[in-house]
Amino acid sequence: MKFVATGDWQLGMTAHFLDDEARPQFQRARFDAVERIAEVVAEHDARFVVACGDVFESNQLDRRVIAQAFDALRAFDVPVVLVPGNHDPLDASSIYDSHRFIGGMPDHIHVLRSSEPHEVVPGVEVIGAPWSSKRPQRDLMAAAVEGREPAPDGVVRILAGHGAVSTLSPDPDDPAVVEVSDLQRTLADGIIHAAVLGDRHSTTEVADRIWYPGAPEVTSRDEIDPGNVLVMDVAPDRCEVEKVNIGRWAFTVVGEELDSVEDVEVLRRRLQGMDAKSRTAVWLRLSGTLSTAAHARLQEVLDEASELFAKLDAWERHTDLAVMPEDADFEALGLTGFARQALDDLESAARGEGNHSDADVGAAQDALALLYRFAGGVR
Template structure:
């Protein structure tokens, strides 16, 4: 028996950090990733697709997002099972009870609304642990599996949960942390053959039979292995499990760290950015440290401005960056400054050399003055 495990689709994610131009492309890419999951299920002859929580970004979404989701899911050739998570819990405002969802829910799409074993295909059942609020007061997976009997011979049982397992250093104030020892006991006692979990957006193997598939499209610069789904094979008689990680995402979020202490360093950063493929689907956060002359800093600004036109995002991660600017006399020699401009230069140079809060502002202003004077030369 073969199925696809995925999770954390978070359809409707706003991605506020992206530009207004890039944001719609990113939202479309998330739907495209879901479409690729359906195609993959057909190509690899998977029996069904299991989504382990956070199908939607929230319970308050425009109905068009639900409609577009169903438009994609209608093309799936296998059943799709959805588990409500912390972003889309089964609370009073649940998106799963909205008119937009209920009126057009495809016949092959099932929402796990409780922990009653659901036979998704003959001989295979899923036991889900749906969220009913954003702050559960207990381990939902433990509650959902407390009374499970041993799996009948020739059958397969899968547990679908959402949240952080105890070994992943979760929020210590959360009462919903999933007890990993209990998960292992469930498997060892033959009460299930596989446990698929959502909430962690990067693919991660807790054990050979407990997995986080991760989000099918990257959502954060902190994710170390996003953009995948899991193709899971479980032998019905021996219950031997094999898991294959398959990439489906198209976007990349990356952090680039570089020292910039010279014009050559700026050129090296420029080349490094130029070598990145698929720039319109890549968001870059820069961690830059060093000391530059005004001329070199102005060139760095030009490099970043140009990169910003090509990439989905190029952002200086201010909290981790530290670039000092030194106003060297040779930077402005030959620019023909006089009168008010020369007076401004002298004043800014004095302030930029200081160590108070205005020094950084003065350094930025020097760069602007340099670029302005050079463009008019």
């Protein structure tokens, strides 16, 4: 029985870190990803879809987000099962209980509000572990199958939930952590035949028959393998999984050691060679020591590249780039009078001479690069 496992759509994600031009494109891309999931369903002849939590970014969203979500979901001609997660729990303000959601929800969309087995198609049950608050006080996956008998003969049963598993959780004392050994025991007893979870945005095989499909579009630079859905073919005696990439956006960290103009040119070519720049956010980790001339060239390269990428950011916390003025940098510029005096003062500050703070040194180095460029030092 083939189905598509997905999660963490986070429709309505604001992405404050993007500029005003890129942000709407990133928001729209999340709805486009939902429509691409429908294409995967058709291509693989899947019978249904399970979305494991965080379908929406929060319970407080503009009605336009709900309308766009329903428009994207109309692309499916199979049942789509939604399991509320920590971003969109079934609490008092649940988006799933809003008048606009209830009134406009397409018939093939099913929100799992309890852990009662839901027959999604004949011969297949989905047991959901929906979140009813942002801070559950127990393992919801374990609670969903507690006391259950093995699946009836001829029935495939899928457990779908959300949260961190014990083998990957950064907080083992969190009462909501999903205990992997309990899931494995439930699988061995035939109570379920596969478990899928949301919350981890990178596609991950936790253990045999236990998977995170990951987010269909990247949301953070820390994600290892986002942008996928899983096509799962599950039966009592087998579980075959195919990862399908549908993401269009990329978040990339670019690290470079820069000690010369030639190194800056290597960085320029690296940025120039990247694809889909308007859908790519880049964080730069730069280190090394540059002359004023090389630093000015770097600023020019970054200014040009920033007009092409969705985001281009010198990651301050991971950047250790020193600028050391060299006399040869300004010799050919012929500066005299007030400009020469300003140059001498800036060079002194940029070298850290006198009573200057780190902020003063950095500002002086940036000012030298600007002076160099304005004086015609960059060709």
